Amino acid sequence: MMKEGFSTPESYSKKMGRREIEEGLMEYLSSPKSKEGLHPELADSFEAETTPEPLRRKDIEKEIEGFVDKNFEKVLPILLSGRLSHGELIKKLGITNEQIGLLGANYYIRTENGEPAIYQADEYNPEGRKISIDEYGEVSTSDLLALAYVKDAVRVDTQNEAERMGSKISHRYFLQSQNRYLCANDFGMRVWDEEEGRMAQGKADNVASFVNTVKHQLARIQENLNSVAYEQDRKIREEVSQEIPLPNYNDYENSDEYYAESSRCEQQIEQTVSKRVAQALSEQFTKNPGDKKLVLEAVPARKVRDHLHFNYDRIARKYGLVSDNAVADYENFKRYGHRKIERLLKKPSKKEKAGTSLQFLHSDFYKKPVIISGNFEIDQIVAEAKSGVRDIL
Incomplete structure (x- = not known):
């Protein structure tokens, strides 16, 4: 003879409690997460790799122009001088290996003698080799500025146990100004297809192409700025060279001491020139705001x-x-x-x-x-x- 079962308030409460726990766990696992916390409202868009309204070239141009404008006093001396060392740039911009790693860059920071330097590993130098700011095709001022922009404007979100949730993507890049994730069909995220001979959709979880696009926009502004500053740079450099003369080789018995002093003087000249040119341009742009707008655009x-x-x-x-x-x-x-x-x-x-x-x-x-x-x-x-x-x- 079967007994008819009835749910007691206590057992019902336990079932509801378990259900709430399970639902909470599912929400936790499916919610994108950043250093700021969970973002459950972005769970659906985390999986959307493309957008019906992709960013255009002019959107990215305005984005970078806005970044430079907002941080103008800080980035002006950096953009003006292509001779600041990697160590100086890293300290000024606050760049870390964690940020470089998240962006998939092929270089890293190593500290030697208390100073940060950029190292790059390849098939010939698996342990990495130190590279200078002057080496053609290597890590430039605009490369590091692009990382500084991304640190300021892009948030990296991950999904808890993405594989367990059946997700194809473990992380996404949230563009703060657009209040959405960068998508595979956005300008800057697209990549060149050699076989097709045209631009093709990129990958929503790979931001390397976007960082490269940012770099080119920063290089454009840097070229404009240095063009505008050319005459002032030449004039101020002549003045500073008189104030800080380079050492005479014949005054030194030890060549190492001579080269060390030459390097110190050259660095001091560059820093002084950069500071004075930046000040002169800042005054010019305050007096003529249209000049600054031209440089950015x-x-x-x-x-x-x-x-x-x-x-x-x-x-x-x-x-x-x-x-x-x-x-x-x-x-x-x-x-x-x-x-x-x-x-x-x-x-x-x-x-x-x-x-x-x-x-x-x-x-x-x-x-x-x-x-x-x-x-x-x-x-x-x-x-x-x-x-x-x-x-x-």
């Missing part, structure tokens, strides 16, 4: 000039000079096409020049301003573009 004049020959076909397409009829295209170019190309560079209006002391033009091709100096020949660039477009037609 402009495409470098060198790029406009030196990359021109890579873009003849794109220029022709931009101005509607290419069709299926090559003969007609060439005739149309001779009639009116060459005048269209004269739109490549345009002088700013009085209103656009307000608040600026720098000379600049508008690039119709890049849709950006170009800061110009004495060696930027407008007529020559336009003539070269006309000749290049005519040749491809």
